[in-house]
Amino acid sequence: MSRRVRRKVARKGKDKVVLPSYPEIEDEGLSLDQKVVVDWTRLPDDTVIQLFSSLNYRDRASLSSTCRTWRSLGISPCLWQSLDLRAHKCDATTAASLATRCMNLQKLRFRGAESADAIINLQARGLREISGDYCRKITDATLSVIVARHEALESLQLGPDFCERISSDAIKAIAICCPKLRKLKLSGIRDVDGEAINALAKHCQNLTDIGFIDCLHVDEIALANVVSLQFLSVAGTTNMKWSLVSQHWSKLPNLTGLDVSRTDVVPTTVLRLLSSSRSLKVLCALNCTALEEDANFATNNNKGKLVLTLSTDIFKGLASLFADITKKERNVFSDWRNLKKKDKNLDEIMTWLEWIISHSLLRMAESNPQGLGSFWLSQGAGLLLSLMQSSQEDVQERAATGLATFVVIDDENASIDSGRAETVMRDGGIRLLLNLARSWREGLQSEAAKAIANLSVNTNVAKAVAEEGGINILANLARSMNRLVAEEAAGGLWNLSVGEEHKGAIAEAGGVKALVDLIFKWSSGGDGVLERAAGALANLAADDKCSMEVAVVGGVHALVMLARCCKFEGVQEQAARALANLAAHGDSNSNNAAVGQEAGALEALVQLTRSPHEGVRQEAAGALWNLSFDDRNREAIAAAGGVEALCSSVKKKERLEQRKNRGEERGGPTVKSKGRKEKGRRRRKEEEGTTGTTSVCLSMSTNEVDFGMPFNVDERSRSRVALANSCSNASPGLQERAAGALWGLSVSEANSIAIGREGGVAPLIALANSECEDVHETAAGALWNLAFTPGNALRIVEEGGVPALVHLCFKSASKMARFMAALALAYMFDGRMDEFALVGTSSESISKSVNLDGARRMALRHIETFILTFSDPHTFAAAAASSAPAALAQVTESARIQEAGHLRCSGAEVGRFVAMLRNPSSILKACAAFALLQFTIPGGRHAVHHVGLLQNAGAPRVLRAAAAAATAPLEAKIFARIVLRNLEHHQIELQSKE
Structure with missing residues (x-):
């Protein structure tokens, strides 16, 4: 196949200017002023291969399908020396399909036990490096088979999560099968016994770098038998016998670097190692409490050897390894990387230090120990930014993940440390992260986007991200075919969309369509990407113009699909919130009607009021509240069982008030918003700084979203009482929205009568006694509407509503609540209820004995008092x-x-x-x-x-x-x-x- 494109010709004034051409893609004898075509299949092979090498696997496969020539070049061995399967579901079938291209594969990265099981099907006998994460489920048997099939292995790394099912037996298999092994790093092994370590010493004569990290027990004496060892890390390992360490490890003839970070190592052990080991040059002891708390431990008396602790100047210490290579100590990493004259020994030390420092900093950021605030500001942030520029891809990723993690104070409430975030920004971290996000390597894209997302919770950082072009970058990443990349990019857009000034820019960058497309693309994928996409759309939908854009690109259908079919509560909550915001713009656009007309939308929202998760119930009630201002929606909500469901949602509040009176109430968060009676319209505001469970995301989720069959319409009757069974400790936010939705529905006389018949009066009266001002408003508004009907007015009197309304009218801090309470009382005692009271409330209930004259006097007295104010x-x-x-x-x-x-x-x-x-x-x-x-x-x-x-x-x-x-x-x-x-x-x- 031959594909041809016309050469580009630019115009300058009236003259045509032919853009630069290159002889290797032109036919000889063609003059520059002629119209010619270029045959892209005649590009030099080296040029095409270089182009392929800068693309990810999907793009490479897509481009190689262009023609036969490029298809053959696309499987060139030099393009398949490294393979990263972490973002892909790699089973045995997939691995077998790649086998023909992996004959010369040398480096492999994978994620999870399923991919580990499939590695042998790649038939990459020449593999030299294997690196895996999410290895908790990998067993001895799987690991033994892997190493048996790859005898040329020189490096094996599994972590940083714990390898709980791997034992010393697998380590012995590694030793026997991989005699060329140079580097072994395993995390979270329960027991690394002497027999396994001695097998490494016997069979792996070239083993220079060992890391038994976060293990429960390691045989200290046996490690002294690995005489080839140059670098050793036991960071985070417990149950170490430090007296044996100082006695035996000092005899290792080639030990150059030792990492004991995050252990309970004592000062005497460190000092003995420094004094007795002739070869040791660097000892890293970050976050070692015993060293930090010992005032007598002096790291300057270290026999000319470098000791790195949190209390030392790490940059200065690293600079001391070199002879005047830097004028600014904080530039030590970049100056070392740019050295023209390399020192092999120093290069090995610095490469190892990059790895172990990045690992320890990430672990420290994840555990967030107390007392490290000044370290993160003075050194930690700078170290992570320096490590992000490493030539080691895994170091870069860990550094970016560390930045995403160390700023977070409370991931549940989406709060970050502003000082740390702004330190990253001042030190140029935003530009560095955005550059990483532009990388063709998807692992770097994902971690950089995650860091940008978390940092953007801070408004100043969010502004810097936008000014540096971050919105366009995140919008592009949201289009990625890699789910992990798209997920983190959607999280970034979610956090940025909190700022009103960024919403328009996100829409202009195509972010709205990208987010909607994500929902359709990953509808059967992980919950993380769907929750983030829906959360970002919810924030954007709060803006009038963006809400119209959401509707135009199919957002209503996408969000309703999530509300109907997705079973993950985080996705349901954000989808309902987005629908609430879409419906909140009143007459300024037609989204309210559009949501109501979308097939299954109202039924889905009514169904979500049954959810056991309060956040879902709250957002669903808020959506029904906003939707109830459209006449057609109002009737459709009632037909879908909305009146019954919402009545049941507030019935439990009545019981909560009774418990409160007995001192049994459990507190809940207060949501501040304004209810208005149009009747009761209120726009849901996006939660500031939120990705909370929302926008701040510390790790990638591997859970699958369960998309079940849409619920059957016949289930509506059961939805009428579901929420009552799970709302006993409802928060003010849920109470406000449920009462608000009843307020909106009660505009219709038929609905108003149904609310009274379904028992909605008593719980609304209980809500009127709430301590929350916003609940006062919605409860008073609903009771005002209900009181218009004489039957409901009498029910309110019978259920003790007069004292509650009088209390609102007199005591509430909200003028609106007081006003509507006064109007409700006026409706009740303008004479229309008196005739109805003579024959009882209804055939379905027994009229209670009430003193109407006393209630009337009380009501009129407080109405007068209200007006006189x-x-x-x-x-x-x-x-x-x-x-x-x-x-x-x-x-x-x-x-x-x-x-x-x-x-x-x-x-x-x-x-x-x-x-x-x-x-x-x-x-x-x-x-x-x-x-x-x-x-x-x-x-x-x-x-x-x-x-x-x-x-x-x-x-x-x-x-x-x-x-x-x-x-x-x-x-x-x-x-x-x-x-x-x-x-x-x-x-x-x-x-x-x-």
Whole structure:
């Protein structure tokens, strides 16, 4: 096959300028001003192979399929000397398919027991280096087979996680089968006995580097028999007999470097080793408590040998190994790498030090011991940044992972140490990480993206990442075919999307589409990538423009798919949060309706209110709250069992309040947000700094997401009571959202009656007694809506709701809660409930004996008290004495409840307030006038809507009568005059527009 492309021609003014050409891809005799084509199959083989060597395996395979020539070059032995299988599921079949290309394979990296079992199928007899991680399940048998098939092995490394199923028997097999072994590093072996170590000493005459790291026991005496040993690490190993160590290891004739970091080594052992070992040059003892706490331990008296501890200047110590190679000690690593005249011995020492320091720093970052704050700021961050520039890929990865880890204080609450994060930023770490993220090596991409994600929890770092082009880099990585890379990139976008200033940039970089595509691409993959993608989309959906972009690229369908089918609670929570934010933009876009119309969306959210995980229940209730403001959604939610499910969600709160009264309540986190009654619309704000369980991610998840069959519609009836069984210690956030959703649903009279019938009144009253201001608002709003129906009004009285509403009206810190509690009480005692009370609440319940007269007196007294809090005698006296607009404006300003402008009432509700203006009760007249004042203030979100309803109801005539009534209280008269003025203002404004 021959593929041809036209040569690029640039224009400069009116002249054509042919871009530079190269003889090796041109035919001789062709002049530059001719239109020619270039045959890419005629590129030199060396050029094509160099191009292949800079690509990952997927891209290499894709490019080699272009033509026969490149296909043959794509399997060149020089391209298959190294293979990294960590990001791939490698079973026996996959390995066998690669066997023809691995005949000359020399270096292999793998992950997990399944890949380990498949290694022998590669038939790479010439393998020299094997490195594996996630090796907990690898057994002696598997390891023995691997080493038996690869006798040319020179390096074997398994870790850093513990090799719990590997014993000394496997180490003996390694010794017998791999006589050329030079480097052996194993982590987490329970017992490395003398017999195994002696086998290494006997059969592996070239073994110079041993690491038995984080082991439970190692035979100290036997290690002294490995006379070829130059570098030894027992970092993190316990149960060491240090007296034997100092006695026997000092006799090792070639021991140059010893690592005892993170052990309980004592000063006397260190000093004896330094004084008695002739060959020892470097001893690394990072995070050794006994050394750090011994004030008499002086590392400067070390017989000219380098000792590295947390209390020493590590950069200065390393620089002392060289003769004036650096003017700045912190540049010692880079200066060593750039040396023109190399010293083989020093190169070996520095290469070993890079490995063991990066390993210890990562372990220290993971365990996060107390008291290392100053070390991380003064040296630790700088060391990790220097190690990120190592020529050893595994060192680079560990350093990047260390940066991602050491900044984290509490991964559950997504909190990081700002000082550490900003130290990394000041030392140029952001640019270094972004450069690593651009690497073609996917392991480096993944770890760099993880570090960027965690550091970006800090707003200053996030800004630096954006300024350095990090958003584009992360958006590109999110498109990676490597799940681990895409997962960490999505985490970075999640954290960056917390900042309002970054949302637009993420959308412009194509990040929204990349995140949606991730959900479809990895719908049967790991939970981590799905949770991060959904979390980032949830943050982006809080922005109006980005929310529309999410919908345009298929985000609604993707998120609903997760809500319906994914069984992992983290994914469910973020998907529900994203749907809540998509539905939170009201009339500014059509996403609310779009979510409701997506097949299975509302049923899925109702189903999620059954979840045993409170975060899922909370976000699902929040989504239903926002969706309930669309008329069609409201009815569909009710049809899907939403009323019953939400009622059951708040029933347990009633029992919680009873336990609270007995001193048994368990506390929960408070979520601060504002509920508004449109009715009750509220946009979910993304949680700041969140990747918490969300955005901060310390390790890659290997769990599989279980996608079951979508739930059957017939299960709806069971969802009605599910949440009640798991919500006994509900947090204020869940209470607020569940009550808010009931608030929204109760706009419909049919739903309002159903809520009362399903037992929703009593738990809402319990929520009204909550200590959380936001719960007050949603509970009061729901009770206000319910009280519109006489049957529900009587239920509220019977269930003890009057004292609860009176308490809100009098005590709540929220003006909105007090206002709506007063309106609910006004509905209950404007006379409509009295007739209903004569025949009982309903045929389904038994009317309780209540003293309606006493309840009415209590309610009216506190309604009056509430209204008087907005009544200043001097201001009202001035308004009564003058008809000047300024006097009325002053009353309006002092009486205005800012958030009440978000409330939207129906024609029936407005009509009821107009009817109250005729009520014999002067208190109810004043309350009605006060409410209508709030709803008609010019500039209010729904003021024009309310003015139209008042005009249709003939309100001006009633308002004039109320304003002129001799027996009406002053407040009612003044408020009525203000409402009349508001109506006139809107009328004039309408006429001017016409």
